[in-house]
Amino acid sequence: MSQKILNEINTEKEEIFYFLLDILPSVRTNNEIAKFWNLFKGNPSTFHNSHKIPNSISKMESLVLFFKFYQALYLEEKNKAILYIENFVNNEVFDEFYLLSVLFGIKENLDVQSYFEIDDQYFSNLLKTYYFIKLNDFDKAYNILIEINSINRLSLLKEIFYLQCAIEKGLYEESENIFTFLLEINKNNNPLKKLYVYYLIRKGQILEAQKYLAKNKIKINTIKDRTLFLYNLLETKQFDKAISFLKKEGKTDEEFFLLARLYHVIGLLDEAFNIYDKLDDTKFAVNKMKGIIYFQLGKMDKALLAFNEEISKRYVDTDILKIIKFLKIKKRWNNA
Amino acid sequence: MPDNLPNLIYRDLAKNASDLSDYDLFRLTDFIKSTKSDFALDLLLISFTSCYNKYLEQIESIETNNENNNKNILKLLSLRCKNLSSILEYFEDDNLINFKKELMDIISSLISNNDFIFSQNFFINLSKIEPLHCLKLLRKNKNDLTDELSSLLISIEEEFEEYQHLSFEVEEIINKNISDFKFDFPNFNYLDFI
Numbered sequence: 001m002s003q004k005i006l007n008e009i010n011t012e013k014e015e016i017f018y019f020l021l022d023i024l025p026s027v028r029t030n031n032e033i034a035k036f037w038n039l040f041k042g043n044p045s046t047f048h049n050s051h052k053i054p055n056s057i058s059k060m061e062s063l064v065l066f067f068k069f070y071q072a073l074y075l076e077e078k079n080k081a082i083l084y085i086e087n088f089v090n091n092e093v094f095d096e097f098y099l100l101s102v103l104f105g106i107k108e109n110l111d112v113q114s115y116f117e118i119d120d121q122y123f124s125n126l127l128k129t130y131y132f133i134k135l136n137d138f139d140k141a142y143n144i145l146i147e148i149n150s151i152n153r154l155s156l157l158k159e160i161f162y163l164q165c166a167i168e169k170g171l172y173e174e175s176e177n178i179f180t181f182l183l184e185i186n187k188n189n190n191p192l193k194k195l196y197v198y199y200l201i202r203k204g205q206i207l208e209a210q211k212y213l214a215k216n217k218i219k220i221n222t223i224k225d226r227t228l229f230l231y232n233l234l235e236t237k238q239f240d241k242a243i244s245f246l247k248k249e250g251k252t253d254e255e256f257f258l259l260a261r262l263y264h265v266i267g268l269l270d271e272a273f274n275i276y277d278k279l280d281d282t283k284f285a286v287n288k289m290k291g292i293i294y295f296q297l298g299k300m301d302k303a304l305l306a307f308n309e310e311i312s313k314r315y316v317d318t319d320i321l322k323i324i325k326f327l328k329i330k331k332r333w334n335n336a
Numbered sequence: 337m338p339d340n341l342p343n344l345i346y347r348d349l350a351k352n353a354s355d356l357s358d359y360d361l362f363r364l365t366d367f368i369k370s371t372k373s374d375f376a377l378d379l380l381l382i383s384f385t386s387c388y389n390k391y392l393e394q395i396e397s398i399e400t401n402n403e404n405n406n407k408n409i410l411k412l413l414s415l416r417c418k419n420l421s422s423i424l425e426y427f428e429d430d431n432l433i434n435f436k437k438e439l440m441d442i443i444s445s446l447i448s449n450n451d452f453i454f455s456q457n458f459f460i461n462l463s464k465i466e467p468l469h470c471l472k473l474l475r476k477n478k479n480d481l482t483d484e485l486s487s488l489l490i491s492i493e494e495e496f497e498e499y500q501h502l503s504f505e506v507e508e509i510i511n512k513n514i515s516d517f518k519f520d521f522p523n524f525n526y527l528d529f530i
Contacts, residue, residue: 022530033441063392107527136523160526168523189528197525224528231521258517265515326502331501332467 014154017096022158022191026180026183032056033063044071066097073108082104085115089278092120096154106131122151124280129161138168156182193218197228206235223252227290230258239266257284269293282313288320300327339421346379353383353420354390354413361416361491364508369426377431387413388446388454414454421457429455432465456484467492 012029019027020037027034045184048109057063069084088098098118106127116117125148130196132141142165145158163178165171169312177198186192193216200209210232211219220229226249231245233242239262260275273293291306304327307320349364351354356364363487364383368376391413398406423431433441439462463470474489481489515530 021527102525130525130527133525164525193524194529195524195526201521222529224524227522228524234517261517265517288513292513295510319513322502322509323506326499326506329495329499329502332465333496 013060013063013096016060017100017154018098018156020066021157022189023160023186029166030056033086040067040070041324044074060095061091062095062097065093066101066289069147070104071099071109072105078110081110082112085112089115094120094123099123099154102127103130106134109134110230122148122153126154126157126161133161133164134166136168138165141165142169163195167195172203178324190218194225194228197232201228201231201235206232210236220249223255226255230255252285254281260286261291269296281309285317286308287313288317293319295323295327306329343375346375346380350382351386353416355386355388365423368423372426372428372431374431374434377427377435379434380420380423382444384417384442387416387420388442388451391417396496417454424457424461427461434460436462436466437508440466443473447473448509450480451482452477452482452485456482457489459485459488461490463488467495471496512516 004077014031015027016033017022019034024152024288033056036057053064055217069081072080085101087260088094088101102112102115110279111121116124116131118124125144129141132144135233141161145161145165156318158333159182161179163175163182163215166178179199197218198210199210209326212231220226230242230245233245243259243262246255250256256275257279260272262303263272263275273290274289279286281287287306287310291303291310294328307324311317311320343392345369346364349360353361353364364379368380391410392411394406394413398410412457419477439458443455443462446458459470471492474492478489
């Protein structure tokens with residue numbers, strides 16, 4: 001089956017499309033694109049500067065349009081990104097790179113629904129499928145995919161979408177079969193391996209996911225990768241490893257809050273407090289957690305102040321209200 | 337008596353509260369009510385002690401001499417003790433905390449003489465700052481309590497139960513909040529990992 005699908009990839013556009021989606025490891029027909037994409041992907045802002053667009057790429061107008069779209073998208077120039085999709089529409093180009101641009105638009109939550117309805121029913125259904133996958137409406141995604149089941153174009157992408165629906169609908173046997181097939185033709189595909197880890201977690205096989213991550217030496221790059229990795233560590237109660245990881249790799253406030261929570265749970269109260277103290281107390285329940293630390297240390301007056309701060313800055317939490325009530329009574333019943 | 341007296345004179349007046357005229361006692365208690373300070377509370381306790389000691393002396397004198405005249409004085413002193421103890425409600429908890437020991441001593445003395453009627457306001461106010469101490473004393477003397485003290489015992493016992501219940505509940509809440517990681521695992525798809 002894998003060879004049959006590989007044989008179906010018979011246009012340069014389709015091959016580049018897969019390469020850009022990281023589904024196949026290399027572009028056989030155009031190495032310049034591979035080199036360019038590797039540089040550009042890591043730093044989209046260099047598009048106009050140091051890295052000139054190779055001739056072979058500049059000849060492919062819709063590919064260049066995709067690169068421009070990608071650059072705007074990752075520089076968070078969302079309106080500009082939409083305009084590049086409009087360019088495709090104005091030029092009446094609804095090829096693989098149009099599809100790719102809208103897919104990335106959906107991925108980054110751009111308002112691109114109006115670009116789903118195109119004459120190419122197959123592409124239209126693929127876009128809608130991914131849209132519903134993003135919305136976690138897997139029944140709808142699956143039904144739309146079934147409508148184009150008999151069409152054999154961009155079958156690898158269709159398989160991946162089908163796999164996604166199968167994972168979320170709990171069709172594990174089918175998921176396993178598709179993974180076997182996809183991993184056979186994508187032996188070094190990191191995103192696919194990460195999706196496999198995700199699948200194992202969804203199945204509840206946390207230890208297996210942990211082993212798979214370690215065995216395959218999967219690189220952890222993005223926040224989503226880190227979430228995947230951390231979830232494994234936390235579910236298996238490997239708090240010390242999660243702490244080491246977050247100390248080294250933590251980048252977002254959410255991750256620092258998690259680091260503080262981990263310090264807290266293993267009893268390193270000073271370390272936890274220092275982080276809580278630096279975070280935005282309107283965004284995170286840091287006053288609540290600081291109150292708990294004061295409570296643990298027996299500093300009840302400070303605990304009361306911190307809990308009151310939490311409910312004045314964030315929201316009323318029944319747990320906190322109970323603690324506040326208790327602290328007020330405790331003052332009087334201190335010797336009990 | 338002039339309008340504003342030096343503190344030492346107020347203290348002397350308090351020490352002799354049992355012998356003051358009604359008018360002078362009114363002036364003294366008026367000062368205590370309007371001042372509501374630690375000094376005022378001190379004056380109140382001294383005044384009460386003065387009247388109560390005199391009250392005890394009168395009882396002893398009636399028992400030994402059986403003088404009817406003394407019974408009127410006893411009534412007057414009893415009324416003064418009740419009125420003075422009712423002024424305790426004018427004070428804040430912080431003042432009461434500073435005179436915790438004195439309040440406890442007075443209550444002990446009243447209980448030892450079976451004068452629960454005078455102890456009511458002391459118990460009510462001491463229970464605001466030392467409920468456990470009051471609970472123990474009231475439980476110990478359960479059979480001799482006035483109706484008001486019996487109600488107070490019930491309300492303190494209820495609060496104690498609530499405190500114990502809350503204590504367990506809060507311990508659970510604290511532990512739960514420390515260890516409960518709400519690390520929601522989101523839905524990911526292939527494109528998220530590119």
